[in-house]
Amino acid sequence: SQQGEEDPQALSIQEGENATMNCSYKTSINNLQWYRQNSGRGLVHLILIRSNEREKHSGRLRVTLDTSKKSSSLLITASRAADTASYFCATVRYNNNDMRFGAGTRLTVKP
Amino acid sequence: DTGVSQDPRHKITKRGQNVTFRCDPISEHNRLYWYRQTLGQGPEFLTYFQNEAQLEKSRLLSDRFSAERPKGSFSTLEIQRTEQGDSAMYLCASTRADGGYTFGSGTRLTVV
Numbered sequence: 108s109q110q111g112e113e114d115p116q117a118l119s120i121q122e123g124e125n126a127t128m129n130c131s132y133k134t135s136i137n138n139l140q141w142y143r144q145n146s147g148r149g150l151v152h153l154i155l156i157r158s159n160e161r162e163k164h165s166g167r168l169r170v171t172l173d174t175s176k177k178s179s180s181l182l183i184t185a186s187r188a189a190d191t192a193s194y195f196c197a198t199v200r201y202n203n204n205d206m207r208f209g210a211g212t213r214l215t216v217k218p
Numbered sequence: 219d220t221g222v223s224q225d226p227r228h229k230i231t232k233r234g235q236n237v238t239f240r241c242d243p244i245s246e247h248n249r250l251y252w253y254r255q256t257l258g259q260g261p262e263f264l265t266y267f268q269n270e271a272q273l274e275k276s277r278l279l280s281d282r283f284s285a286e287r288p289k290g291s292f293s294t295l296e297i298q299r300t301e302q303g304d305s306a307m308y309l310c311a312s313t314r315a316d317g318g319y320t321f322g323s324g325t326r327l328t329v330v
Contacts, residue, residue: 140318147326149222149309150261152318195260205251205274206319208260 113196113212121217126183128212130196131176137199139172140206141181144193153181153194188218222322224310230328231300238296239325243312250293251319252285253309254278261309267293300329 114129130139138157142150156163156172156179163170169182183190193211200207223242231237243250248269253261264283266274269290279285282300287293297304307326311319 142321147307149321149323150311150319152320155318197260205263205266205276207263208253210258210260 113194113209115212116210117213117215119215119217120186122186122188124186124216126186126190126214126216128181128194128196128214130179130181130209132179132196132198132209133177134198134200136174137201139170139179140197140199141168141170141179142195142197142208144195144211146192150195183214186214186216188216190214190216222310222312222320224308224322224325226325227323228326228328230330233302233329234299236296236298237300237327238294239308239310239327241293241295241310241312241322242291243293243310244320245291247312247314247320248290249313249315250287251311251313252293252295253311255307255309255324256305264295264308297327300327302329305329 112131120126136158138155140155141153144150154165154170156170167184172179193213195208195211197206197208225240250267252264255261263276264279265285267287270287282298285295305328307324309324311321313319
């Protein structure tokens, strides 16, 4: 079964704008990860945030985690057309070894 | 090793046939995962190996599905008596403990 739920399901923005995607989950987690997937390809790991962390940065990416609300957000700043892809959040629970994904947000960045 | 390799990239098979997919993980990763993804959905967990031991299986993994990881290296996923509902992308991933997962490019299965 899916664990995370992304919001919105689809997002369309202009190049240069910021894109924010949200993820909610249901159970206690060890860490939360964000992945990108270009159409028909495998997933690429973007960033991992642990349950005791609140914010992480990686280049143009900023991830926040609020364990009290069981939610996370991914911010992509100064978006580029090449950022067009589906973005998934995935959670790893304590004492559990599998990672569960949400249905993803489809991001389109128009040049 | 530059990444996780999956073979074949595409497989078209007739309903009722058996198919087998292979995954070669990153050599120093002891954990290997299989996921299934259908169009417009996120990957769904199928099964997980730590070294050669299969530690968890999803309820999605019916008795027609079997996975192995002999000697804790490459893994195979076999689907027996394929059905049209098995059509999907089958993704393999590997990781060390508590890290990000590295995914292969997947095997796209079409059952006709």
